[in-house]
Amino acid sequence: MTLRTDADVPSWLAGLGLPGLVDIHTHFLPQRVLRKVWAFFDRASAHYGTEWPVFYRHAEETRVRVLRDLGVRTFAPLVYPHKPGMAAWLNDWVRDFAARTPGSVPTATMFPETGAADYLAAALRAGARCVKVHVQVGAFDPRDPVLDGAWGLLAEAGTPVVVHCGHGPLRGEHTGLDVFEQVLVRHPRLVAVLAHAGMPEYGAALDLVARYPRVHLDTTMVGVAFTERFAPLPDDWSARIADHGDRIVLGTDFPNIPYSYADQLAAIAGWAAADDRLGTPFLRSVLHDTPARLLGA
Template sequence: MTEPHPDVAPVRAFWEELGLPGLFDVHVHFLPPTIQRAVYAVFDAAGPKIGREWPIRYREEHAERVEILRAMGVRRFPTLPYAHKPGVAAFLNEWAAGFARDVPESLWSATFYPEDGAAAYVEELVAAGVEIFKIHLQVGEFHLDDPLLDGVWGVLEDAGTPVVVHAGSEPVGNAYTGSGSAERLLRRFPRLALVVAHMGAAECAEFLDLAEHHERVRLDTTMVFTDFVPAYPVELLPRVRDLGHKILLGSDFPTIPYSYAHQLESLARLDLGDDWLRAVCWDNGSALFGRGRTATPG
């Protein structure tokens, strides 16, 4: 009998002590093998968009990583592909649909890029039942309010489909990161269901403002509060507590340099209460996405 991964037990102990049925993680990555290897290489080289040494803890093959998540009790998780240039989204979306067919507890994920035809393929994906999109401004080098995305945002606002957006300037900012394009976008499309990755770090206060003032804007906890990243501003924690109904657990598994449990421990040590932890680690994700998929990827 195969021994369980050593990181499993502390994760299970965390959610069992809270009386939860498991964890709902909205920020997990599974990518096509060729692209996954390329991403690992960028992290291994501490490339210019990484900016520091970043050892990756979970390098197992896809099937093994799925089993690790299952053993930990991560009941729902996405794949979050993200296009880094024109012409890539279609390939990523086809691959992610296949993953969603094979792994029923995964959130059917997709991506888009500012390119001709983006609104059409996003509309088709939404109609087919895609549950979540991911875009990465630092990697893709575009603004959220790029004119080529106007049609996309109209479709997504009407549908209410969540979009995980890496817009903050951590770990390395560039001309496309920060809260500026999100602020401009939400003035035009105020009911977009944006999930701001990494709590918007390093623009923490600015993205908290957006979540407080826009009904469908949420934040995910990915890597924030851990020992690996700059400290979250302590003066913002009362607002984080009050916004607990709009904060979602995120991990960035597998591309993290510490055990999965450390993300959970970092949330617990904020001392915002067990009800806050239950909401972040299960209730909010379950309320946003439900506990099971309503459509099968075609």
């Protein structure tokens, strides 16, 4: 079955024998923060040189219903700060969101500031099962010594941390997989999920997967027509991921993507079809089994 629209997704999942999708990379934020995020995307031409219309620009209740209708059974609502003093407040907000939203797992975030390890520890005690670190938006160095205790805490707990540390869509002062690898050298047991598969350093991201047994990649915005224009996958992508199929997890960036959810799933389905070593087992792993394991779902 060919995926053309979101309406095709439930029957496509049924054909794969899956009970639903597990999405490790979505975004739900307090309304006043979300308004600022959407305003940023409204000015994407100035930032990125391209339009970025938010496809799922709906009220929170509607966005949750869209995920449910698509067949998303579990999702991680990721939050992230852009300045000191935000992270603990966001952790409180997202804990409440998860408590009132079926299918949502509690998440947390952190920022390089005094007390980061303390409020992260509190979030983990309160049930956080996934953490988001946004090096690019936060404009901070992930190697900052003030974060060392927090990274160590996550490594010890085995809690997955979705890290946007690649140069895409724009290079930042502290982005780059070579920079983040220095965190991994110090904390090799960290369950790190490289957001956007390290875009555009896809090869370097796979090298980290090969070197560190707890590093994963998420599929967020990878291989779709929108990003293929400025961060195309290597022609042999399917062959290169064949040995790491159980280290790739579904992520989408819902609701802030400029295309449909089905477009991301179609891209992943294309990878599976391009190499005989992938196929349906790969899809089941990426879309459900591996992210479910990481999130304890």
